[in-house]
Amino acid sequence: MTMSPAVITRVSFSRRLKDRVVLGLVWLAFAVAVVPLISVLWLVIKNGIARFDLEFLTHSMRNIGARDAGGGAYHAILGTLEQVGLAALISVPVGLLTAIYLVEYGQNRQLARSISFFVDVMTGIPSVVAGLFVLAFWVLVLGLGYSGFAGALALSILMMPTVVRSAEEMLRLVPNDLREASYALGVPKWKTITKIVFPTAFTGIITGVMLAIARVAGETAPLLLTVFSTDSINEDPFNGPQMGLPLYVFDQAQRPNVTAVDRAWTGALTLILIVMLLNLVARLIAWWRSPAKGR
């Protein structure tokens, strides 16, 4: 077969046209994704900034009348921090250990495959079902009553699969070379995992945990069913109804006067700020632990 010699030509018009069209489409898709995000942020900041003051951050809704201005979300902020904190305390260790089992020890065993399957199933559980489960089991059957901890249990059910999946992915990204290098030094497997594999995946795992926290921090439905709701400060997450920021927003937004609606917006703003702050902290931890820092 003879081949005609290659000729160097200019980029044809049709290829340049296609390039432009596809580039335009990519920008359009970008805009479609970003416009709602910006508009939500804009709306929440615009409407929430009015009541974002010291009183809002330090006072509860106790003894605030239906039409009164003032009042705040201190009880809700406290409740959210405690509930999400407890949920993280339950689901992060369990999730990480599950991920380590799946990646390092599972090796396609029956147990590992079924765990993997049920983690997938858990990912699909609607949040209200998690709330209903805790309501039925913890609050009603065991009779332990509404509490922040019951809410944390419901949230941890929602958090766990996210933690498992993201940690699993990060652990799988650790090159096998590193495990072998460690074994070849005569390091036992558990030490290889805790001292070599885990630190290598640490940055990614932190990011995954933060995403999981951000996801559950905004959950309303499971909290409605488990922590109930209150206008007063309840510092004890193990006893009696608490408040949470999503609940607070839900509660205030349905009250028929402007002062309450303003508080709802500010509550939403506070929630966004808390999640953003957590993300920032996670970035800082990741940066601080990053090996590239010293380069």
Added chain:
Amino acid sequence: MAKQIEVSDLDAYYGSHKAIEGITMTIEPRSVTAFIGPSGCGKSTFLRTLNRMHEVIPGAHVDGKILLEDQDLYGPDIDPVSVRRTVGMVFQRPNPFPTMSIFDNVAAGLRLNGRISKSEAEGIVETSLKDANLWNEVKDRLNKPGAGLSGGQQQRLCIARAIAVSPAVLLMDEPCSALDPISTLAIEDLIAKLKNDYTIVIVTHNMQQAARVSDRTAFFNLAGQGQPGKLVEMDETSKIFTNPTQKATEDYITGRFG
């Protein structure tokens, strides 16, 4: 410190697939033994059986006997972790621990195997890096990440890491295949130096390298695709490269293989 290895009738499997069959050989202490042979003939597999790294792969197992100075590495109550502490390994691709500094990389084996004092670690890190001909290049940046070094330096860092735990045997799985000629030369000089203290086994695809660095050479081959690899012959390197007994060896080293 250096120890002799005696292998008798060793088979290695991946699941039900037999990768190598019937290997019997003696590896002398304080010398360099090179394994050569075509790809897939089981040299690396055999090398990994020598420190029980083979069984790290799911489904992999070994049949036969390996004696390290009268101690059976595959004895029933032998801890594979302790075997790997005695028989060190350097891999094909440099693999320093990315989260650790140069210092921590070299000290890793010692630290992860038990507590040692800082001054003790400093001494061992310095001698290991000196033995690995890397000290002068990194002594001013010991706390910088090991991954920031060049490929050749990383490989010497891995060698320093391997010798820091003072093994009796050092296995090298194509340690220069990812390196440029200058780094390769640095590693070959290093091997020549290290053989005074260690038993060194090196797998290489580069026959000039085998001829340059090794005292004895073993030629592996396989009868055909899917067949287990076998040891064809093993002798003094000079004999293998000038006057091998087997026709297959001669064909391979003269490039008339296949």
